[in-house]
Amino acid sequence: MWLSLLFLAIGIGLGLLSNFSIPAIYSNYISIAILAAFDTLLGGIRAHFEHVFNQHIFVTGFFFNITLAIFLTFIGEQLGVDLYLAAVFAFGWRLFQNIAIIRRRLFDRWEQRKLAKTNKPV
Amino acid sequence: MKRQTVLFALASLLIGVMISLHFSIEQDTPERDTRDLWEIRTALLEEQERQQTLQEELNRLKSIEADYQGNHIFNQIHTLRDQISQLQDQAGLTELSDEGIELTLTANFTEADQDEGFPQLTAELLNRLINELNVYGAKHLAVGNERIVQHTAIRDVTGQVYVNRRPISDLPVTISILTDNPDRLKNYMEVGQSVRDLQLHNIKLEMDVRDNITLVPYTDNIVVDYAKISDYNEEGES
Numbered sequence: 001m002w003l004s005l006l007f008l009a010i011g012i013g014l015g016l017l018s019n020f021s022i023p024a025i026y027s028n029y030i031s032i033a034i035l036a037a038f039d040t041l042l043g044g045i046r047a048h049f050e051h052v053f054n055q056h057i058f059v060t061g062f063f064f065n066i067t068l069a070i071f072l073t074f075i076g077e078q079l080g081v082d083l084y085l086a087a088v089f090a091f092g093w094r095l096f097q098n099i100a101i102i103r104r105r106l107f108d109r110w111e112q113r114k115l116a117k118t119n120k121p122v
Numbered sequence: 123m124k125r126q127t128v129l130f131a132l133a134s135l136l137i138g139v140m141i142s143l144h145f146s147i148e149q150d151t152p153e154r155d156t157r158d159l160w161e162i163r164t165a166l167l168e169e170q171e172r173q174q175t176l177q178e179e180l181n182r183l184k185s186i187e188a189d190y191q192g193n194h195i196f197n198q199i200h201t202l203r204d205q206i207s208q209l210q211d212q213a214g215l216t217e218l219s220d221e222g223i224e225l226t227l228t229a230n231f232t233e234a235d236q237d238e239g240f241p242q243l244t245a246e247l248l249n250r251l252i253n254e255l256n257v258y259g260a261k262h263l264a265v266g267n268e269r270i271v272q273h274t275a276i277r278d279v280t281g282q283v284y285v286n287r288r289p290i291s292d293l294p295v296t297i298s299i300l301t302d303n304p305d306r307l308k309n310y311m312e313v314g315q316s317v318r319d320l321q322l323h324n325i326k327l328e329m330d331v332r333d334n335i336t337l338v339p340y341t342d343n344i345v346v347d348y349a350k351i352s353d354y355n356e357e358g359e360s
Contacts, residue, residue, distance in 0.1 A: 007131040008134040008137060024147055027144070055129055
């Protein structure tokens with residue numbers, strides 16, 4: 001958990017230090033890619049709590065989701081329809097669900113620990 | 123378990139990079155340069171002139187600095203006095219004589235309507251005239267016996283025009299102007315807006331180029347109580 005946050009910070013730092021800028025027309029793509037990546041990461045964390053984590057699924061899902069989201073945005077732009085909203089909706093929905101489940105699991109864990117502490121023989 | 127953490131960390135790293143890229147999105151696309159050759163040349167010329175002005179300014183300041191760095195205290199004092207008198211000239215505190223133009227504003231009765239009455243010079247007209255003179259290269263100005271300095275106020279007080287908090291006389295009014303190039307200033311003024319504005323108010327403007335015009339000094343105290351020292355910026359001056 002802490003390692004993830006640390007790497008997130010390192011990533012932001014690296015990106016800022018790289019002095020690399022993107023034209024404004026690609027802002028949609030970047031936003032949607034960030035959303036997709038977040039969705040996959042949270043999905044992975046959730047799977048970890050449910051003990052069904054599969055690294056292959058995680059890695060492929062990470063890149064596939066990002067690619068698909070960017071592709072959808074691209075198609076939408078070509079057609080003149082805001083298709084990326086579909087991706088935003090889907091990812092947003094899943095993001096909330098995943099976060100809710102992670103929260104619940106963390107809470108369960110905390111309660112179990114508390115229970116174990118109180119049941120400890122003195 | 124270990125591998126899982128590493129994967130999460132790497133995913134976070136990628137997300138972090140993407141977020142920072144999102145930060146660095148250029149807000150506006152750079153504007154296209156749509157100037158044609160002529161406009162670019164004009165802009166280039168302007169910049170060159172600006173550069174020249176700045177260079178001259180720099181040279182002047184450098185020579186002053188060199189004067190100050192001279193070892194003799196006498197020399198330094200001399201430079202200081204020179205500068206003070208220069209600044210006084212600039213501020214309008216000294217009497218100045220040089221070539222220039224004398225403008226005479228006279229009432230034009232022949233054009234005046236019966237109902238319009240005696241032609242009157244208003245503060246606004248005088249303001250505009252002085253602005254125009256300044257635009258066309260006037261260096262020092264005096265309206266009648268009032269020297270125009272940086273903070274001279276030209277106001278309308280109950281129908282009377284006040285310059286430097288003193289009323290100026292009725293028409294005719296004489297404006298003395300010192301300038302480097304009197305003929306050029308005269309030519310500019312002849313086709314300027316002010317002549318027409320004055321004509322609308324039935325005031326005739328006569329211009330005489332003189333070899334020697336003497337301007338009265340500004341006699342009041344210059345109030346600098348509320349003045350503040352700001353960053354010295356002489357860039358716009360030429």
